[in-house]
Amino acid sequence: MQRPQPSTEPVEHPADEAGPAETALGEERPPAVRLRDAALSYGSRELWRGLDLDVAPGEFLAVLGPNGAGKTSLLRVLLGLAPLSGGSVSIAGEPAHRGNDRIGYIPQQRSLQNSLTMRGNDLVGLGLDGHRWGIGLRHRATRARRVREALRAVEATDYAKTPLGLLSGGEQQRLRIAQAIVSEPDVLLCDEPLLSLDPSHQRRVSELIGRQTRTTGSAALFVTHEINPVLPLVDRVLYLVNGGFRIGTPDEVMNSTTLSELYGTEVEVARVGGRLVVAGAEHEQDHHVHEGGEA
């Protein structure tokens, strides 16, 4: 399989174009995420290499690509749970490491069904100090205030005391966002957070994440199969396929020429009523676009 050459001049999208971040808090913040000549492989299988990426504070980066392209692995690297096989990675100016306070993590919606002994405010509180030892008797007032603020930011105050198991997927996912933002992170890592949500909740959840990037200047790396629900929010796209990748604005990456090159086969990208429809990429990708397209 021929690996498409990453452009030697990566499409730059400097912080001053990223918009809102620097207006509010811009001064000298280091890039939220910086990858330099990063490579990742499992055994002999190379997921990607030569990846140079700076994500500016407040930037919304969509990470796209078929299954197995290394999107989730990229998140694991940023979380410090997996090492790079080459190059370097830093988060808010410091080398990536496990248990990083600078990162908020939003997973797929699932499996909080059975938790009747956990309420929204408990879940959000764990996002703040769940990784600390002890039972946490100190600083309870500060903790409660920060949890309240996070819940208010995602408009989940109404059901903050309802057992999680009784909430809808969309409501649970809003709590996940509150859980991720309560520690005031510099980066939000979102791993398919819209999966299995209905379209109106998809929109709601993406808007909340987008709002978070604008108001607090935290960057978002948003791993998704489906760019359409987040398309209006996306500053840049990182598209990973078969060991190759492209970085750029949605227009620069999501076009027939670039994706055909990346996939090494004929791929057609069309704009239909403000939505992007990708045809001819691998089956799985196709499927998800159709699913979204029907919405």
Added chain:
Amino acid sequence: MNRLLDALSRIFDFGLTGELLGYPFVQQALLAAAVLGLVSGVLAPLVVTRKMSFAVHGTAELAFTGAAAALLIGVGVTVGALAGAVVAALLLGLLGQRETERDSVIGAVLSFGLGLGVLLLWMNPERASNKFTLLVGQIVGVRPEENMLLGMASLIVLLVTALLYRPLLFASVDSEVAAARGVPTGVLTPVFALLVGIATALGVHVVGALLVMALMVTPGAAAMRVTASPVKATLLSVVFAEVAAVGGILLSLAPGVPVSVFVTAVSFGIYLVCRVVGGLRVNRLTRGNAAAAV
């Protein structure tokens, strides 16, 4: 049948109960039960959240094997039970790392452990009644020095649990995000299994290996039916476990029926009540939500 009626009629013989309470061995027993109620009450909600009921059962069986071995070679039963439970926790931790496998690993280890225990008892020339107590419990046999061991082990379990509490809770309800936040979920699992093993081994002495779930699981399951707060669930679980353990012993004194009968009955009674109350609560909450959504 007559024997049962006769025994039950003595439950309310408070005079006899009061008289028995004067004996040091009964006081030792109540003390042991109170300590055990505290430890198992604290652990039970986490055991339930982590779906470890069957693991508790398996650990208890191996604690029984250890106790049987201790009886044979003349060491303290609690020491033997502890050793057995620790071996069980390590085995389950090593063999059952993958969640899909855990269930069957416990089943396989459990049956072998039980068989081994029966062999050890058979090899033992001692009176049969002593052996029987390992399975169904006989707290009035607790000796002061064993209470010391029980107290020390309980203290260690409680301290370690307090230290691990938040990460453990986080990993139990939300392991993916917990791992992302740097919680060492892979290490917590065997450590918690070890804590549960120690607590289970201590329970073997009071309610016996077969019925240890009445203290290690049921109070937590009951508490989690009636509250959505992890802290309240833990407090309630401790109360329930104490009522079952101490109350069970008090009830068993006059009739002279094995304590496990009453401990499990009280525990199960609490569970039933909590299920009913919890059902009503969920109904109310769901209706509340529906009303809010309209």
